[in-house]
Amino acid sequence: MSDENSTETLSSHSFDARNFRRALGSFATGVTIITTRSADDTPVGLTVSSFNSVSLEPPLVLWSLANTSRSLEAFRKADHWAVHVLATHQEALSGRFARAGEDKFAGIVLDQGVGRVPLLPDCTARFQCRNAFQYEGGDHVIFVGEVLSYDFTETAPLVFHGGSYAHATRRDSPDHLPRGAEIAGSFSEDFLGYLLGRAHFRFYARIRPLLTQEQLSDEEFFVLSALTLKNSISDISLGQGLSGILEKNAEDVLGALTARSLVRVTAGNPAAYELTESGAACAVRVISAAKSVEHEVLGSLGPADSPALKSLLGRLLAVIDPEASTLWQAPAPQKISS
């Protein structure tokens, strides 16, 4: 690699393929599957992140394919191919079409596109193209397609960055400044503790009427929910599983629930508990109502942001609560029909 024109030396990385790949990986992309039909009529498809748009008039898009790809011949000769921009839920499909060997199309109900190109369902966008130009691109061929037909939805996309799949979540606009942020020495609405506290309290404010209806305190609700996970739980493991969440003693909460015949003792030392029939029925009512609240809230948040928020909260918990309880790993779940 000659660098003869350089007027300055740059502290640059050597051109080993792994390092260069990592540098390129810093550019985030969507993920596509590109399909065609080979000369012998076999469906061909592979996962491609080197897609991008080129032209509006005429409508052109491009992508690159390695000279060594076993699909190269098919795409070289094809009259048409189709680009499928994958949605956030299609990570498994991306993986399947990225691997060689297996029958990638097995079990997929295909649509048929222009030139009988196999079309995959449920994608964010599909572009059906005429194989317009093929350009030299080093160890790859650059395919430029003229888009003959396309369809798209507003589904959240699958994203690839730094060698991993990612969520894309909309940013706040740059003029969105957290209120109170400029005051030295004070908190602002941007303080994580404030955001978590308010989110927690406000979310529970929506659930609390359900609890009031069932005459349950927050803590009784937590314990009742935990008891739906296993046939029988000792007060010790319940206390551990809900540590930091229960302010009272797990034993006291269990006592109150036992007095109301929602819970009964199954063993003595350590004391173990299970739901009674009416306790299970009560738990199912509240949980299903609480799940509706969650469903409604996440529905307003949208299909990209909901999994991203949950995954970020999970990652936050891995940081601030690395020794999470195993209460929720239920080996022998008590069946409750909902």
Added chain:
Amino acid sequence: MSDENSTETLSSHSFDARNFRRALGSFATGVTIITTRSADDTPVGLTVSSFNSVSLEPPLVLWSLANTSRSLEAFRKADHWAVHVLATHQEALSGRFARAGEDKFAGIVLDQGVGRVPLLPDCTARFQCRNAFQYEGGDHVIFVGEVLSYDFTETAPLVFHGGSYAHATRRDSPDHLPRGAEIAGSFSEDFLGYLLGRAHFRFYARIRPLLTQEQLSDEEFFVLSALTLKNSISDISLGQGLSGILEKNAEDVLGALTARSLVRVTAGNPAAYELTESGAACAVRVISAAKSVEHEVLGSLGPADSPALKSLLGRLLAVIDPEASTLWQAPAPQKISS
């Protein structure tokens, strides 16, 4: 647009530019600024999302530029150009180089690259390229560059999707299933209420020792923090600002703080309060310690995930708490040196 080879009709969109753009926008991309120097030695640069990698050996990358671009001439004739992959904090820079007219390079301390190409600092990755090939691409020219030199960091990227800037946050691996998720009628660790509650309680568990040290209850801490925002706050607006966060009456909490001379009454009806000198000193100690906790936690979470988590929590609050308080919009902040 002829569709003569179609064997099936597709319910497709018409080729109006706006719709086609929206369809293309479903493919997420990073954001780059591409720079060169024109024949008269002027630095030229523009924001481009049509970048992608092409080849490893030789190392090639590509991007497209509109035939109508006023920078086209410069890039057509340039021997070299450089691609800057933007980091998450460079949204303003992206906007600046996307607009025509102003002196885009004003105030930026430039590095000088191969062929005296102006290089921007603080980017995620930079690729310095020889202007290798120019291919026809409809209303755009496809530029293929041979990468002569590159540098990169692991900074979180700026992402563009659906016409907006976005955060990219790593996904959980697909074999990460929330524990307890399969049990019908029960909660799982994936329940938003559980995630929020645990995150809130666990985060506060790290702050609580600071409060204990100052002999403050959670509620006294919330009120003390709020009082750092304004010169004087009435118990009514304090109660509203902390509604859903305070379980006790704001008045009672203020009473306890007044008894300890951390807060004093400044007006009668409605009662208004301000921090005393020792109250302000106490607030500053706790707040600065709490901010260290936040800093440490967010440091472990990383530069991409921290702003994404905060922005998602903010969006969640907009959904579940649309009538947020205005307590934090402090018009006349009480200065506290920290």
